[in-house]
Amino acid sequence: MARRIAGSSRSRAGSRLASSPASPLAPKEITPRLHVVAPWGARMRLDAYLSQYVGEHSRSEWRRLLDAGSVMLNGQMTKPATRLSAGDRLALLPIAPHAVLEPDPTIPVDVLYEDEVLVVINKPTGLVVHPAPGHENGTLVHGLLARFPELRDPSGQMRPGIVHRLDKDTSGLMIVAKTTEAVGTLQRQMQQGRIRKRYRLLVAGTIEEEQGIIDVPIGRDRFNRQRMAVRPDGRPARTEFRVLDRLPGYTYVDAGLPTGRTHQLRVHFTHIGHPVAGDQTYGRRRGPAGLRRQFVHSRELTLTPPKSGKERTFAVELPTDLASVLLTLQAERGVAGRRASL
Structure with a gap:
């Protein structure tokens, strides 16, 4: 015998589309914040200058942002150890919260399948998927960033690569996408x-x-x-x-x-x-x-x-x-x- 329990909903297809999150593939206008190196910054290391005079992040966080391409020096990507000159122009791109997360290799990531753009994992119980109030550290995202550094997309959100979520106390299969394009493709598959x-x-x-x-x-x-x-x-x-x-x-x-x-x-x-x-x-x-x-x-x-x-x-x-x-x-x-x- 089968059982069916149904209810009504005032939702319509049009309203569902209107409230759906924007596709990760939608173009975004990114406006960098400009900063001119002061005379007293001459010959300083770039990461030291950023942490001391721009602030907002620690020196190690600025290093990770430099590696991710979130800071440009005179229009070019550069390294944390680069020595500055007075008048150098820094372009600081908008930074997603996850871009400064500390990768944590101690977080277990049980990979069942991996190719160039996709990972299927077996999430253990007790592991929060992404940072949230009260769970700023020790999440699956921290472990993923350690295992797959390519997930560090400075224009994304605090859940890089996460296509869908499991509750903290739910175990089992999850999908992680390595690229923005793959996130969009898999989310469309899910919607369809x-x-x-x-x-x-x-x-x-x-x-x-x-x-x-x-x-x-x-x-x-x-x-x-x-x-x-x-x-x-x-x-x-x-x-x-x-x-x-x-x-x-x-x-x-x-x-x-x-x-x-x-x-x-x-x-x-x-x-x-x-x-x-x-x-x-x-x-x-x-x-x-x-x-x-x-x-x-x-x-x-x-x-x-x-x-x-x-x-x-x-x-x-x-x-x-x-x-x-x-x-x-x-x-x-x-x-x-x-x-x-x-």
Whole structure:
């Protein structure tokens, strides 16, 4: 038996297009800030002069910006150790926040696939994807910049190469693009539904149907801006799911996302009365024994790499922490079954 839960949305195709983020390929007018080297700056190293007299960044940060081409000397790219002369003209290009991030090689980056313009990674749980208030350091972006220095695009944003995002406590497959053009191509694939994502979840309670569709719009919660909620005026959101296993107090589910709204799976399953196990924001705070985070895993990803043009599917199994929770629940079911048969 299949289940379908639908809702209304006032959104129209035109309004969705109007509110969509601009394509990374759209031309941007970049106006540099000009600075003339003062007489007392003569014979100083460029990086030392910038940190002492221009300020805004540390000397090491200015070195990284010079390497990224964000500072021009007399119309030319140059090196941090270049000695200045009075009257030299510096052009300081607008600097994206991520351009001064310190690459961190200690952040794990588990690469499953890589070509000239694309990387598919397996993100561990507990890792924030990009810097945000409260998480300025130790993010996946810091690790990516150490592993792939070419991601340092000074005209971009604080999430270089990130095509889509996973929550901190969600593990599994993610796409990272190495070039601005690849970001644009992959985002268009996503908007056209050509990138298919499947997740594994454990949700509270027993879902009686074998499969179902949750088709209700999602928007920002009116009372808590940190949360999302089902709203009639929200953006269209559709989740397709099938039941994999029924366990004591829980249901193990495979879910696909034709759309990709923030917290979509967590909001949708809470909406139908089956919140994700271990979800501290939308669900019951207590999960099954041994579960230390929300049970959401990005299991499978199908996309067309821009370089080859041939569709590929990637898959990664449940990490040990989630697999052990399933095994424990399956063992409990076995004990209960044996008791019932006595």
